[in-house]
Amino acid sequence: MELAGYAEIQTQASPPATPMDRLVALLRPELADVERLLAERAASPVATIPDLSSYLIAAGGKRLRPVLTLASARAVGGRGGEAVCKLAAAVEFIHTATLLHDDVVDDSDLRRGKAAAKNVWGASASILVGDFLFARSFTLMTETRDLRILDILSRASCVIAEGEVRQLAALGKVDLSFNEYMAIVEAKTAALFEAASRAGAYTATNDDAVADAMGEYGRRLGRAFQIVDDLLDYGGLTSVIGKAVGDDFREGKLTLPVLYAREAADAADRKFWDRVMGERTQTESDLAHAIHLIRSSGAAERTLETARVESAAAQAALARASRGVFHDELAELADHCVNRAF
Numbered sequence: 635m636e637l638a639g640y641a642e643i644q645t646q647a648s649p650p651a652t653p654m655d656r657l658v659a660l661l662r663p664e665l666a667d668v669e670r671l672l673a674e675r676a677a678s679p680v681a682t683i684p685d686l687s688s689y690l691i692a693a694g695g696k697r698l699r700p701v702l703t704l705a706s707a708r709a710v711g712g713r714g715g716e717a718v719c720k721l722a723a724a725v726e727f728i729h730t731a732t733l734l735h736d737d738v739v740d741d742s743d744l745r746r747g748k749a750a751a752k753n754v755w756g757a758s759a760s761i762l763v764g765d766f767l768f769a770r771s772f773t774l775m776t777e778t779r780d781l782r783i784l785d786i787l788s789r790a791s792c793v794i795a796e797g798e799v800r801q802l803a804a805l806g807k808v809d810l811s812f813n814e815y816m817a818i819v820e821a822k823t824a825a826l827f828e829a830a831s832r833a834g835a836y837t838a839t840n841d842d843a844v845a846d847a848m849g850e851y852g853r854r855l856g857r858a859f860q861i862v863d864d865l866l867d868y869g870g871l872t873s874v875i876g877k878a879v880g881d882d883f884r885e886g887k888l889t890l891p892v893l894y895a896r897e898a899a900d901a902a903d904r905k906f907w908d909r910v911m912g913e914r915t916q917t918e919s920d921l922a923h924a925i926h927l928i929r930s931s932g933a934a935e936r937t938l939e940t941a942r943v944e945s946a947a948a949q950a951a952l953a954r955a956s957r958g959v960f961h962d963e964l965a966e967l968a969d970h971c972v973n974r975a976f
Contacts, residue, residue: 653966654696660959661704664714664722668700671723675770686755686763689748690730699725699826702855703834705964706848709956712838720774721783721837725830727771728787732794732826734764739802740885783833790829797821801887808896808912810888819860820853827856835955847955851964854948859971861941864889868928870975871938880921886914890940892924894933903927938975945972 658665676687700722707718736742737750738757752760768791775784801818804810831852835845865871867882868891882889888911896907910916910924928934948968952961 653963653970654698654701657701657705657960657963657967658697660963661701661708664704664719665697665700667716667719668697668704668722668726671719671774672726675723675727675774676767678766682755682759683763683766686734686751686759687730687767689754690733690751691726697726698859699729699830702827702852702964703830705960706831706834706852707838709952709958709960709964710835710839710841710844710848712834715837717778717780718834718837720777721787721833722830724771724774724787725826725833727767727774728791728794729826731764731767731771732798734760734767736798739798740881742881778837780836782836786829786833786836790825793821793825797823797825804888806886806912806914807888808908810893812890812893815888815890815893816857819857823860824853824856827859828853831855844955847951850951851948851955851968854944854951855968855971858941858944858948858968861890861937861944862972862975865891865934865937865941865975867891868925868934871929871934879925883910883921883924884916886911891928891933891937894936895924895928895931898931898933899927903931938972941972941975945969 672691673688676691677684703722703725704714704718708714712718734751738752738760742750742752750760751763755763771787771791772784775787778784797818797820800814801822804814804818828849829852832845832849835848839845862870864882867879867889869879883892892907892911896904896911899907906920906923906927910920945968949965952965952968956964
């Protein structure tokens with residue numbers, strides 16, 4: 635399996651443009667080992683399992699969570715090695731398993747630019763292969779022979795599942811509070827970012843304070859990342875962002891841009907939000923009007939400012955734990971995570 639999406643970095647004459655690209659370049663040998671592990675551990679004599687899992691894994695994605703795992707270890711003085719590569723692969727398997735389950739729950743048609751696996755193999759196969767990948771992740775965790783890592787990632791897996799159920803229960807809940815929204819973000823996204831960073835650090839240090847600081851970096855980064863993703867679903871701060879918009883809107887997910895826009899709305903606009911998100915009665919023109927309200931009400935800027943606060947907190951935590959090139963790139967990654975909304 636190739637390191638999808640990043641092969642071009644090797645031939646670039648100038649430094650890679652984004653902190654993610656630069657981290658990938660710095661971590662290329664380790665990431666190659668992670669890709670090998672993903673391919674090997676997704677193997678099974680039951681043909682549907684490798685076919686379905688490789689369909690999604692080989693599509694690449696950003697590999698953000700494995701990069702975060704490996705970079706966190708290096709940022710606190712680690713030098714790579716088998717244990718941290720197995721941990722990074724375990725983190726990616728957990729993430730991939732949640733994507734397979736999410737596509738069934740959300741009835742999504744696309745994933746990473748391709749037809750969702752459940753549309754190719756069916757919902758039942760997607761759920762069961764997701765379960766298989768969860769199990770594989772735990773095999774990899776145990777091979778690190780570190781009970782702290784097993785504890786961190788097993789707890790995170792429980793929290794992620796709770797977050798997905800919590801989000802499902804919140805669909806169409808127009809009076810969703812900010813705290814409840816953040817609890818969903820914390821569980822469904824930030825928990826795995828935190829676990830990847832904290833566990834990655836533990837492969838290189840026994841200093842609990844350092845590992846805690848790296849975990850806090852990952853948690854805050856995950857919160858910022860999901861907040862910005864939620865804004866991007868409404869076009870970010872610009873009208874052209876190069877990706878489809880409106881999935882959350884069509885599914886009735888109350889995300890931060892909508893919460894802020896509804897909070898600022900007059901009676902007529904609040905009635906609009908209650909209809910399209912609460913009653914889920916939507917027309918073709920409603921998404922465009924929702925985007926207009928999010929931008930004109932200042933909700934987009936307010937959402938971005940909330941993400942900036944999280945990004946700054948991530949960088950402050952990082953400063954307590956690390957120095958050097960990996961520290962610098964992880965700090966810039968927190969900035970870039972917010973700036974992609976433009």
